[in-house]
Amino acid sequence: MTVQISQRTLEDLGFSEVLRALTQRCRTEPGRERVLARPFHDTEEEVTEALALVDEARFLSQQQFSLPLGGVTDLRTAVGHAEKGGILEPRQLIDAAQLLFAFARTREALDERKENVPRLVEISRRLPFLEAMARRIDQCFEPDGEISDRASPELKEARDRARGLHRRIKIRLDELLHDEAFIPKLRENYYTLRNGRYVVPVVSNYRSEVDGIVHNASQTGQTLFMEPQAMVGLGNDLAIAQSEVAEEERRVLQELSQLVGRESTRILEGLEAVAELDEVEAIAILSADLDATTPTFVGVTELNLRGLRHPRLVLKGTEVISNDVTLTGGARALVVSGPNAGGKTVTLTGVGLCALMLRAGLPVPVAEGSRMPLYRSVHSTVGDAQDLTQGLSTFSAHVTLLRDILAAVGENSLVLIDEIAADTDPREGAAIAIAVLEELLGKGAYSLVTTHLEELKALAHMDPRFLNARVGFDSKRMAPTYRLQMGAAGQSSAIDMAARVGLPSRVCERARELSLNAGGPLTKALAAAEDDRRKLYEELEKARLAAKEAESLRAELEKQKVAFERERKGRMMQFNEDVHAAADHAAQEVRDLLTKLRSEQSEKALSEARMQLQQRADEAQKRAAAAKAELFQVEAPGPANLKVGAWVHHSGLGRDVEILELTDGQAVVSAGGALKMRVPTSELSGSRTRKPQQAKFPERQKGEAALKRAASAAPAQVEATNFRCDVRGMRADDALSELEAFLDQGMRKGEEAALIIHGHGTGALKQAIRDHLAASPYIRMFRPGDSHEGGDGVTVVALRG
Numbered sequence: 001m002t003v004q005i006s007q008r009t010l011e012d013l014g015f016s017e018v019l020r021a022l023t024q025r026c027r028t029e030p031g032r033e034r035v036l037a038r039p040f041h042d043t044e045e046e047v048t049e050a051l052a053l054v055d056e057a058r059f060l061s062q063q064q065f066s067l068p069l070g071g072v073t074d075l076r077t078a079v080g081h082a083e084k085g086g087i088l089e090p091r092q093l094i095d096a097a098q099l100l101f102a103f104a105r106t107r108e109a110l111d112e113r114k115e116n117v118p119r120l121v122e123i124s125r126r127l128p129f130l131e132a133m134a135r136r137i138d139q140c141f142e143p144d145g146e147i148s149d150r151a152s153p154e155l156k157e158a159r160d161r162a163r164g165l166h167r168r169i170k171i172r173l174d175e176l177l178h179d180e181a182f183i184p185k186l187r188e189n190y191y192t193l194r195n196g197r198y199v200v201p202v203v204s205n206y207r208s209e210v211d212g213i214v215h216n217a218s219q220t221g222q223t224l225f226m227e228p229q230a231m232v233g234l235g236n237d238l239a240i241a242q243s244e245v246a247e248e249e250r251r252v253l254q255e256l257s258q259l260v261g262r263e264s265t266r267i268l269e270g271l272e273a274v275a276e277l278d279e280v281e282a283i284a285i286l287s288a289d290l291d292a293t294t295p296t297f298v299g300v301t302e303l304n305l306r307g308l309r310h311p312r313l314v315l316k317g318t319e320v321i322s323n324d325v326t327l328t329g330g331a332r333a334l335v336v337s338g339p340n341a342g343g344k345t346v347t348l349t350g351v352g353l354c355a356l357m358l359r360a361g362l363p364v365p366v367a368e369g370s371r372m373p374l375y376r377s378v379h380s381t382v383g384d385a386q387d388l389t390q391g392l393s394t395f396s397a398h399v400t401l402l403r404d405i406l407a408a409v410g411e412n413s414l415v416l417i418d419e420i421a422a423d424t425d426p427r428e429g430a431a432i433a434i435a436v437l438e439e440l441l442g443k444g445a446y447s448l449v450t451t452h453l454e455e456l457k458a459l460a461h462m463d464p465r466f467l468n469a470r471v472g473f474d475s476k477r478m479a480p481t482y483r484l485q486m487g488a489a490g491q492s493s494a495i496d497m498a499a500r501v502g503l504p505s506r507v508c509e510r511a512r513e514l515s516l517n518a519g520g521p522l523t524k525a526l527a528a529a530e531d532d533r534r535k536l537y538e539e540l541e542k543a544r545l546a547a548k549e550a551e552s553l554r555a556e557l558e559k560q561k562v563a564f565e566r567e568r569k570g571r572m573m574q575f576n577e578d579v580h581a582a583a584d585h586a587a588q589e590v591r592d593l594l595t596k597l598r599s600e601q602s603e604k605a606l607s608e609a610r611m612q613l614q615q616r617a618d619e620a621q622k623r624a625a626a627a628k629a630e631l632f633q634v635e636a637p638g639p640a641n642l643k644v645g646a647w648v649h650h651s652g653l654g655r656d657v658e659i660l661e662l663t664d665g666q667a668v669v670s671a672g673g674a675l676k677m678r679v680p681t682s683e684l685s686g687s688r689t690r691k692p693q694q695a696k697f698p699e700r701q702k703g704e705a706a707l708k709r710a711a712s713a714a715p716a717q718v719e720a721t722n723f724r725c726d727v728r729g730m731r732a733d734d735a736l737s738e739l740e741a742f743l744d745q746g747m748r749k750g751e752e753a754a755l756i757i758h759g760h761g762t763g764a765l766k767q768a769i770r771d772h773l774a775a776s777p778y779i780r781m782f783r784p785g786d787s788h789e790g791g792d793g794v795t796v797v798a799l800r801g
Helices: 007-013 015-024 029-036 044-062 076-081 090-111 118-124 131-139 152-179 204-209 229-262 266-288 311-315 342-358 394-408 426-442 454-462 492-498 504-518 521-599 603-631 698-712 732-749 764-775
Strands: 193-196 197-205 212-217 221-229 304-308 323-329 333-337 377-381 411-417 446-450 466-474 479-486 646-651 657-663 668-672 676-680 684-686 724-726 753-757 779-784 796-801
Touching: 007 015, 007 342, 007 377, 015 029, 015 266, 015 311, 015 342, 029 266, 029 764, 044 118, 044 266, 076 090, 076 229, 076 266, 090 118, 090 131, 090 229, 090 266, 131 229, 152 197, 152 229, 197 204, 197 212, 197 229, 204 221, 212 229, 221 411, 229 266, 304 342, 311 342, 311 753, 323 342, 323 479, 333 342, 333 426, 333 454, 342 377, 342 411, 342 446, 342 466, 377 394, 394 411, 394 426, 426 446, 426 454, 454 466, 454 764, 504 779, 724 732, 732 753, 732 764, 732 796, 764 779, 764 796
Parallel strands: 333 446, 333 466, 377 411, 411 446, 724 753
Antiparallel strands: 193 197, 197 221, 212 221, 304 323, 466 479, 646 657, 646 684, 657 668, 668 676, 753 796, 779 796
């Protein structure tokens, strides 16, 4: 069974905005392309599997884990070029190495979590393990993208030869520029390069006196850039050496490109797997941003969306009022009525967009416990359907769409119609609307429609397949509430809305007089029924609020009871410990006195001993009485002293706070420092402790402390340097030994900074080096390299002076 979603429906419901939000959360171009081509799944099994993948990705996100896809670049074109034998640019080869490293990191990271994310691990199995090739490519380039001398022995030899010729030519030129007989013939005392040859600026008048080859001239012709004849032979040798370097560099690039070309099929398969992983992670991030859940859909035939929030409104970051939308108990058509701009269309498109998202395997912004069928097709007509190109009026175009929908729907289709059969005579429009809805229900479809037609609102009272719902209108504020109430029809409140937007009051009053007599018996009966329903609903809301407040108070009292019992038990334990200590002390004193009595023989000494024993007994009794009194002072919190500056106990924080402001039933309190909060006065009780001691000049002390913290946390800037250590390709232990000797040498030489080149690789060597630097006594601070220094493949350090 193929899902049928028309392009008009996708545009009406704004499904492209959801896909656009997904692409913004992707990190790779292949992932973004995959999102834009995301299909609607045909079967429950496919939807279940897609959502299970998302659940695994959300699990990783909740564990603060992100897939290690850093460095992934879209290399499909470059890989295809290499497959055909083309030579890749250095930047493309470096990107290829980073891509292969990302493959390895992603496989390893998911494999470590395979028990919790088996489906993601299965996708990662398609990532090729080509880390050896990645290391080979990575070692052939410097951090700035230049081909390294390590790329091949022949390249190093050719470059050494070229560097030697450069030095020889510069030495000869320096000697020539210090020749007293040659200096007057120069425009300025320097040498430069023209067309790859070393030249000096000679005054044109001395052209015949200088033996050499002219390679260029100034715009005025007064200066000739000449290669002295003595340099020509060395210049030719240098040109040959440089051509050998260029040829060897081309050979290295060709060799590396062939490596990529040979593995092109596996690399492209890996990019597809990365795109799938990137797409799933983006869906997990979007689901968290929407606070979305997965409604039950397997075998479901009734609609019950709890706390529905329109996905597009949530994405815009606006405040969204959640609503429950249900079609249960045999009802298959929901008729939504109420004032204009009250949220009818939002409800309609919100349900439709959630239906599309679920079919695409995306969680939807509803509360737990929601249920939604997997609709076979979704059809909509939202907004003005006028088509001037075909000469159709708004009503004619609307009826044309209804005709097309009736021809396409079938069992388990969802039809969304905004303002059905409007823009014509209300009686005939209502008749057409009822006939269309009956035809849709007869074909087994589900329908959600918005309307102002009274005849449609009456259907729910006569046909159990129809259910009313209305969006609220606050007559006091003269504004819609955007809350959906199931089971009730709503008034259009057109006159109230007209008054709100500024229609003259006399016009509005006259309209109300006319409307009182305009409706027939059905309209008046519906109005009376709705008025009774409104009163009952208001009473029910009051009862719900009272029950909610009572439950909140009960929970608060329970919390205070638990805290009181905990404190009482603590005091009891302390009391027992104090009594035990006092008893031990008293027993020791008695033993001491008895020892003294046995050693004394006089009546006077015995009398004094008896007096001391009596004194000790009296003191022990007083201490016990005081401890007992303190113990039983622990009782339920007393009433709070509600005034500004008073200290009270806040049950939620479990600590004493100071009252800063008081308003009706609310208080702004401070819990010390900068922490301030507004709380209900019902959460405050009598203080348990004394008022805390305030430091003198607290603001001044806080300011000084903040300045000290800022000064200590602001390290000096570390600049790059030519003093560098290259440890790429080494094992971690060998690299750290090399680094330690390098830093020791730098300290002895008085170096202020150094550059450590470790490359990207898997990141293990980089992390080991930075952990070592963090504990090294040589290092004042360090940072990753900037883009012109080699990026994250190098670390710039500052040495201690």
